[in-house]
Amino acid sequence: MKKNQFTKDLFLAIITLIIFSCSSSEGQEDTTDTTTTTNYDISSILPKFDNIDAVSYSVSGNTISFTTTDLPNHTSPYWDASHPLYEAYNGTNSNWNQNPNSIGEQNITFTMTLNPEEATTKSATPLGPIGISRNGIVFFNQYAGPNNQALTNEINSFDQWLGHPAGTQYHYHIEPSYLTDQFGKDAFLGLLSDGFPVYGPEENGTTVTNADLDDYHGHTSVTADFPDGIYHYHITNEDPYLNGNGFFGTAGTITR
Template identity: 70%
Template sequence: MKKIFKSPQIIASLLFLVVFALISCSSSDDSAGDEMQEEEEMLGDTDYDISAILSKFEGTGLSYAVNGNTVTFTTADLPNHTSPYWPTNNPLYEAYNGTNSSWNKNPNEIAEQNIVFTITLNPKEATSKQATPLGPIGISRNGVVFFNQYAGPDQPLTNEINSFDQYLGHPTGRDQYHYHIEPTYLTQEFGEDAFLGLLADGFPVYGPVENGKTITNSDLDVYHGHASVTPDFPEGIYHYHITSEDPYINGNGYFGTSGNISR
């Protein structure tokens, strides 16, 4: 039988590599564990207060009033930017000048609405999650309403996207203007990492960038959000992110409990 001899230097080197690998794995696991613990602590926090961001809401025909632990937004749902969907005699009328070569104007126009949201100032995770409805599911900081990822019951936006104007909004058959996907007027105006509005459960909506990184669906949970620190909430808060892929704004429903929406 042939004996194999290993020098003390080789044995020492092998032991060093094994110890280094164990320390690296432990360090990586600890880092991931710390991140998960931080997010769990934020999710478990029942003291969220969104009062500080209300001053960021400003738009034509948009107002809000605080009553106890709720805020009531009343919006005329009129965008503060140009669009081919304004009547041609409106100063904000502008022919389509976006980048969609398949753009196809729908037959509707922008018209004044009366939409009222009553939203909690202290959002928290709902015990039983509810799907978002068709129609308004939240309000952007310029007063235009957010819609979910469907063109109709379980119908994707595939064809409807071709009717979005240069700022990626369009009106319904009842002339109700809305955003299904990134409201590029707002991200151009305030930044791709900016606060963009609230969903009806009180949790904020942010743009597609966070800490210099473009957020993808894989970074978010099934409701299309996560808990982390934001410029507006230095202690951290659960929030939604707009991304470039379906479901765009919201996933499997509200993370919190929806307030009342009337129109």
């Protein structure tokens, strides 16, 4: 009789333990952190800005500051006629029409992060400088000022290297052919103010189209400079050319 009672008590104890264990595990929250963080570092491409008279840079912690005179290291009809780099227009645009402006020295500083990351809230690019190319010339967005007009007419004033001045501020809106001729269509061309790189119109031997890119005119993939992959912009041969709906990352500061 005692043996039977002991067996019953043991059975009840086991059932109670099982029920308690199940109810406890069901009530617990899974605290496993499945979040992955992408840690980009653009330090490796900084030497590509070396040996360019127009631009200098300094690093402080995880921030870099570029200062540029914005003077191109190539020919243009927008140089003063007495300048050694003056060259009459010899490009392929049969509708070319020189604007009344000329190239002049600037003092523009970009301060941006060395560790760019996607912004939670994206911001539109402004008129004026939005980034810096590897030869120190500033990038402008896909609009002509002052009212965010399409570049349709303004393109006819781009020189043989596809840049032109606004006032005295020389800049690129579209592919800087001087750089892609020198370094290749798939080359690193510069940085936007959010710290993300800009590449040419080809990748892995294939021409990049707008359909290959996101709303900000970029994507994430391996590049020659970033073998582990990085988000980057591409310049394409159709509007919006360099940037779409704004900066993918958080823009730094631009002073001039």
